[in-house]
Amino acid sequence: MGTAGYTFSDLELASLRKKAWQMLDVKRIPHVSGCEEEAVCLARRWGESPSAAAAAAILHDVTKRLSAKEQLALVKQYAIPCDDVLLASPKLLHAVTGAAVAKAEFCMPDEICNAIRWHTTGKPEMTLLEKIIYLADYIEPTRDFPGVDALRKAAYEDLDSALALGLSMSLEEVRNGGAEPYIDTVLANSYYQKIIREEKNN
Numbered sequence: 001m002g003t004a005g006y007t008f009s010d011l012e013l014a015s016l017r018k019k020a021w022q023m024l025d026v027k028r029i030p031h032v033s034g035c036e037e038e039a040v041c042l043a044r045r046w047g048e049s050p051s052a053a054a055a056a057a058i059l060h061d062v063t064k065r066l067s068a069k070e071q072l073a074l075v076k077q078y079a080i081p082c083d084d085v086l087l088a089s090p091k092l093l094h095a096v097t098g099a100a101v102a103k104a105e106f107c108m109p110d111e112i113c114n115a116i117r118w119h120t121t122g123k124p125e126m127t128l129l130e131k132i133i134y135l136a137d138y139i140e141p142t143r144d145f146p147g148v149d150a151l152r153k154a155a156y157e158d159l160d161s162a163l164a165l166g167l168s169m170s171l172e173e174v175r176n177g178g179a180e181p182y183i184d185t186v187l188a189n190s191y192y193q194k195i196i197r198e199e200k201n202n
Ligand SMILES: [Fe+2]
Pocket: 060, 061, 064, 094, 095, 119, 120, 137
C-alpha cells in the first residue's frame, strides 16, 4: 500500500479551494471543508501526504451540483467508460465525472483522481489515499447518523475494519431504501470483510 507521494503548498491548496468551492452548491461547502479537515487528520494518522489528501477532498464533490444531463455530457466529453447502472445514477456518476474534471481542469495526478473516482462506492484493494477519502467523506464532522461514532473510532484504529464497517453500513442503507447496491460496493464489502476475518484468525 504505497502513499500518493504528492505534496501541495498552502498557496496551491488555497487556490484549489477557491476554484473548487465556486463549483459547489453553497450548502455543500461545510461538508467539503469538513471532509478536507478529516482527510488531513486521517492522512497524518496513517502516513499519507496530508496535502494530497486535502487536494483530493477539496475536489471530491466538484461535480455534485450538476444535473443528470450535465453529468452525462461530461461522460461523453471525457469519453469515460461507464456501465448502464452508472449511467442511470447521477449519485454515482458525480464520482466518475469529478475524477475526470480533477484530471482535465485541475491537472491532478492519477492517484488523486482515483481517490475521487472511488469515494462513493469504494472498491476492493483500495490505495491508502482512496481509503482515506472514502472514510473522510463518510465521517467528516458535519456527518450525523446512527453508527457514525463507531465508524469514526474505527477509522483511527484500523483502516480496513473501518472500511468493512462503512461498506456494510452503506449496503444496508441502500437496501433499506429499496435499491439494488452497486456491484463495486458489494465486491468491496466482501473483500474487506474477508480481510478482517483473516486478521482475526491470525
Ligand atoms: Fe460525493
